[in-house]
Amino acid sequence: MADPAYRPAPADALRVEALGELTAIFDRRSMQTHLVVSPMPEILALMGGEPCNAATLAERLAAAFDLEAEGDATAIVAERLHELAAMGLVAEA
Amino acid sequence: MKHSTRIAVGPVQFRIGSDWREPIAVLERLYAGYPKDEDRPADATVNLFAARPWRRLIRPSVHIGGDFVVPDALPLPLSMGLLAAEMGMNLQVALGWRRHMLLHASAVARDGGAVIMSGESGSGKSTLAALLGESAWRLMGDEFTLIEPASGEALSFPRAVSLKNEAIAEMTARVDPARLGPLLAGTPKGDIRHLIPCADAIAAMREPARPALLLFPRFGGEAAIEPMGEGEAFVRLTEASTNYIALGEPGFAALTRLVRETPAFGISYPDSAAGMMLVEQLWAEAMR
Numbered sequence: 001m002a003d004p005a006y007r008p009a010p011a012d013a014l015r016v017e018a019l020g021e022l023t024a025i026f027d028r029r030s031m032q033t034h035l036v037v038s039p040m041p042e043i044l045a046l047m048g049g050e051p052c053n054a055a056t057l058a059e060r061l062a063a064a065f066d067l068e069a070e071g072d073a074t075a076i077v078a079e080r081l082h083e084l085a086a087m088g089l090v091a092e093a
Numbered sequence: 094m095k096h097s098t099r100i101a102v103g104p105v106q107f108r109i110g111s112d113w114r115e116p117i118a119v120l121e122r123l124y125a126g127y128p129k130d131e132d133r134p135a136d137a138t139v140n141l142f143a144a145r146p147w148r149r150l151i152r153p154s155v156h157i158g159g160d161f162v163v164p165d166a167l168p169l170p171l172s173m174g175l176l177a178a179e180m181g182m183n184l185q186v187a188l189g190w191r192r193h194m195l196l197h198a199s200a201v202a203r204d205g206g207a208v209i210m211s212g213e214s215g216s217g218k219s220t221l222a223a224l225l226g227e228s229a230w231r232l233m234g235d236e237f238t239l240i241e242p243a244s245g246e247a248l249s250f251p252r253a254v255s256l257k258n259e260a261i262a263e264m265t266a267r268v269d270p271a272r273l274g275p276l277l278a279g280t281p282k283g284d285i286r287h288l289i290p291c292a293d294a295i296a297a298m299r300e301p302a303r304p305a306l307l308l309f310p311r312f313g314g315e316a317a318i319e320p321m322g323e324g325e326a327f328v329r330l331t332e333a334s335t336n337y338i339a340l341g342e343p344g345f346a347a348l349t350r351l352v353r354e355t356p357a358f359g360i361s362y363p364d365s366a367a368g369m370m371l372v373e374q375l376w377a378e379a380m381r
Contacts, residue, residue, distance in 0.1 A: 015342065017349040022324025026345040031338070033345055035328060 003054050003074070005093040006081050008047040014089065016041060027088060034087050043080055044089065051093035054078035099131060100124045100182075103239065103250040103298050105190065107182055108135035112142050116174030123253045123274050123287055126295050137185035141177050175287070176280050179255060186237060186250070187335035193239035193248060194340055194347045197333045200233035200247060201225045201372075206305030206380075207247040208372060209238050209355075211333045217312035220260040221368050223288060227267055228369075232294040233302065242343040245350050246301035254288040261286045263365060306379050307357040308372065316367045318375065319359040326357035 015026040023041040025034045039061060046060040054077040061067065061077065084090045096117040097110040102124075111117050187195060198211035199222035208230075210218040219235040226232025233249035240247055253274065256264050261284060265273060274287035289295075307326055321329075330348055331337050337344045356379055362368035 015345065017345075019323035019327050019349065019352060021322060022327065024324075024327055024345070024349060026342055028342060031341050033331065033337075035324070 003078060005051040005053045006047075006085060006090040007051045007093040008044065008049055008090055011049060014044070016044070025089065030088055032088075034089065039077075039080060040084060043077065043084065047090070054081055057081070098124075099129070099135065101127055101130050101133075102182075102252045103234070103248055104192070105186055105250065106130060106133050106136045107185070108138045109178055109181070110138070110140045110142075111174065111178075113174060116141055116178050119175050119274060120178055123289055126289065126292060128295075128298070137182070137189055139178060139181035139185060141174055141181070173277060173280055175274065176277055176282070176285060179252075179287075182252065183236065190239075190336060191339060193241055194334055194344050195336045196238045196240065196330060197236070197335060198238045199235045200238040200249065200302075201230035202233050202247075202249070202302040203230050203376070204380075205302055206376075207233060207238075207302035208306045208308060208376060209247060209304055210308045210310055211329060212310045215312065216310045217362070217365065217368060218310050219254065219257075220263065220365055221310060221372065223254045223256065223260070223264055224267075224365055224369055225372060226254075226291060226294060227264075231297055232290045240304070240347050240351060241301065242340070242347040244301070245304070245347065245354065247304050248301050249294070249298050251290045251294045251298050254290060256286045256288055258283045264288055304351055304355045306372075306375055307352070307355045308375070309357070309359045310368060311359065311361045312368075314361040314363065316363060316371060317361045318371060319361075321357040321359050323352045323357070326352040326355075 013027060013029050017024045021037060023036050025036060027034065042061060043057055046057060046064060054074045058073040058077045081090060085092060095112055096114050097108060098117050098121055100107045100109060100120065109117065109120060196209065196211060198209050199218040200207050200209045201222050210221060212218045222232055222235050232251055233247065234251050235254040236252065237250040238247055239250060268288065272289040277285040309321065309329060327348060330352065337348065358375060360371045362371055
């Protein structure tokens with residue numbers, strides 16, 4: 001399966017505020033507020049400002065949260081990346 | 094406009110014009126005790142005008158105009174001029190105000206702290222605020238509460254309280270009749286009667302208060318209190334704010350701060366007395 005790389009938003013574009021189980025993200029470019037839950041904020045944080053694909057991010061998530069990066073983890077992260085792209089928070093590189 | 098008046102409610106200065114004398118006369122009586130600031134330019138204009146010039150003479154009806162116009166706003170019979178003025182004032186503030194984040198919420202204050210109550214119409218937020226405003230609390234507003242983005246403080250908007258249906262009997266039994274406006278029976282919103290807030294609420298209308306409690310009342314069912322997380326309170330208040338989107342990042346910052354710093358609860362209550370007790374109970378717990 002193709003695993004495209006996604007580019008994160010520029011460092012100063014997003015304002016991210018954790019509100020309990022929800023995270024509110026203000027996108028200064030679109031002036032839109034997005035409300036997301038895990039693992040969206042974690043994915044955005046782990047992109048580290050660099051374009052990455054789902055396989056790389058699944059590995060980083062596994063390392064950061066002590067999870068097993070096996071099975072369909074990559075496919076799940078790929079879906080989440082696709083959703084973040086639909087919100088305009090990441091873009092296909 | 095043949096007739097006009099100036100009204101200041103909280104930080105908002107209105108100019109209200111009308112083709113008829115009646116609505117202006119009633120407004121002037123309801124707002125007689127409010128501080129005047131004639132030198133300041135009006136922030137919002139509400140015009141009540143005849144549908145056609147000749148309609149002023151035959152079967153008059155009122156249209157609402159001003160800085161913002163909702164094309165489908167109902168033409169109301171002239172007897173409803175007061176309701177039209179109220180709707181116009183709400184509309185101007187809800188759509189036009191940018192200096193503060195506007196919440197569709199009632200509020201009362203005590204000891205410099207504000208209890209902000211947000212809910213759908215029918216949740217009883219206005220009646221609860223009006224009743225609390227007759228006790229040890231200062232009524233900040235029955236319909237709108239403003240949040241100052243820089244300080245996070247709540248500002249009051251104590252317009253004349255719009256009592257609806259059952260709330261009319263509940264309040265008229267408790268207050269001096271001189272504080273009541275005319276009964277507007279059978280309006281599109283049901284029966285309506287305006288109540289002039291207590292003198293202390295009007296005198297203190299420019300005194301901010303620190304948000305101390307966020308309540309989301311729901312009328313009906315057993316008395317119950319349910320703590321609400323920051324995320325849910327945030328979502329509900331974005332829905333309750335009429336200008337959140339227009340404010341951009343300052344609105345986002347003000348709202349995240351508000352839900353982080355202020356404990357939030359959903360409350361259900363079977364009657365006003367139970368609702369007031371829940372507010373008092375949560376207030377006592379928050380102040381501990």
